[in-house]
Amino acid sequence: MSTNLPLPQFYAQTLTTLQPIFDDTLSISDPSTQSTLTSALDNSYLIQRMINSLGVFSENESVDEIGEKELVFMSLGWVIGSAEEKGGLGGRDDRISSLQRAETAHSNYLELLNSYGVLTSEEQAESSNAANGQSSISKDPAKKREAKIRQYKREKELREKISNSLPDHPETSSSPITFILSTLPSSSTNRPSVVSMSSGSTSVNNEDAEEASKSTMVDILKLLHTLTISSLSSINMELELLSNAPASISQYVEQDPREVRREEEDNTWRLDRQASSKARPRELISGNGKVLRPFTILPSTQQLSDRERLKGDVFKQSWRLPTMTIDEYLEEEQRRGNIITGGGQASYDAPTATELLELEAENDGSASAEESAEKKRLKDENWARFADENKKGAGNTMNKG
Template sequence: MAEEPKSLKSVFEAAEQKRLALEGAFESSSPSYREDLAFALKSYQECLQIIDRISLFSSNEGLEDISTSDLPYMLVHYRIAELLQRVSTSSPQERKASLDTTRQAYERFLHLLDNYSILSASDRKLFAKYNDDPSSFSTISTKDPTARRNAKIANFKAEKELKQKLAYMRQSPRYLEDGGDEEAVRELHLANIAFCVHMTFQGLEGINREMEVLAQAPIPLIPPATTVEEDERRRRESLGNNDYSERLDGSLQRLQSNFKGPLLSQDGKPLRPFTLTANRQELQQGVFRPGHNLPTMSIDEYLEEERRRGNIIEGGGEASMRQPEPNEDDMEKADEETMKARYWDEFKEENPRGSGNTLNRG
């Protein structure tokens, strides 16, 4: 019995349920999160197939030709791009491919809205600016730091106002799809589309910034898809199984073959390594000598040579505090010390303490 084809509404609702569940999930690396993400992407892709099969949207129609219940299906490309941003990758190349797919989904979403003239005047200008140079697109064109800051604040305020408007409309019974006013429900869907357009331009700008970072990432030497075992097997095949060896040094026969034959070719080109020496006797004497230079003098001789050169400072330290003992037999030295002490006493009598201080006298 053939399986009954699914309706667009049922597939879209299943995808929306998974998407809303993913928004509240925190463990993005868990297997269940990846399974739900894959299921949501698959469901949205199935929605696109159904939309193409039934020709739900046409370039010959306008916004007034689309029924209110079909407006949410215009967000399928945006939802796919939104989910692709959450796909985890293991290499910069995979991330670049994922971002390219995300960019294409954003572009299809904007082209669909542009065909139905749903984009506002400001959004049409941004879309035209993006089409001129997609890789360098930015919602802030100026390089002035103050102007860029003000533009970012304006974007944040616009996003906040759209969120508040959607939250208010969804809480009001007038905008409920079941039992609500059709015009109000249509207004809610259009407001949601306007919010998604705003986030699309923010997402395209974020893709360009991330692409700039990924362009500076180093290219791995081994392709990510290959394993160490595959690389080892490929290397063995390139070297050949007959001559392959795990040894870092060559075989003895190969080493000996390098030292046979002529030293120079007929053109004077060296054919094997050699060493230039003054004579054969010097080479023989240097075979068993140590690898380091032996001392040429003793420590005492070295210190004596340094003292002769003046590189050793004598005196100072405790030696400078030691006073030589006076020699009692040296009368000249004793008289000299006596005259020095007498002269000092006379100087102190002629110049009493404080006599030179004339500033602090009362």
């Protein structure tokens, strides 16, 4: 990307590059996607250094004193943190480093919002707890459910409010990146941004438009704050899991040169080693899952102790067949799309179908609310009918449970 553009257009160009990655239209595991992500991150850090050198933000200012053109650059911390979350696929250590950088960027974003007084006292408490690695949600299931629904409603209200306040905004898109881009000038043309201000006009209409656009940008920052709280919770959980995960054996065991020579000599006559070096796992299984040739699944090398590894090298199998480790088998299955990914904390925190119907039914007077209320009524009625026809314990013939 060229850095000869003005700073707002350069920021818009960087966000345009990140938009398909954030919208999940590109595969994160694709090397080209990771290359694009790395390039966009470099540009984001460059913009951050430029903002710091220009002194755009000051500790002595409030949100009422900062200009609307500068306000949009407060979102840069969230952009960097979210982009770092999608990187670090080179191994455990690389992933930990990427998550730590994401955590730092998100914490800096929350600190910036707090220093400018963008957040309410309740939101400031959430930010403080999230920055310190503490959860603001109670461990009580009922209170946790209420907090989850409250957070979902706040995020939904902010998205709808922002979508209605931005002119010419597509109704089908409520992506935060799209919201930020709507407040920036295009990187290819000279069209003004939505939040641009006429410097020479002092009319009431321009002042009202300026105030409205600034209020919209504050709502976007509050939406990003809500997303940051969830991201920090997921990052802390993943960092805890990675810190307890076993590291690769190769990081602790240095291979003896004599053992390397013996292994090279052993490769000259062992058919399974030669076959596995020439025939990759994808050649053992066809595209539709048919086994093309017999092979042996070996234990994962990450779960073997030194003694088991040495024992396996001495007492080798009597047969000579191509071998495939569990890691290679799982990698091949993932490449063929047979491994379902997802879930985790984000899936656990998402409202259930019944909760979504309750939330949608609360919008009194709308057609969608009436339709949701009717769906919920039919669901409750079907369940009541099922409970009447099937008494509790009727199918428990073994008297268990």
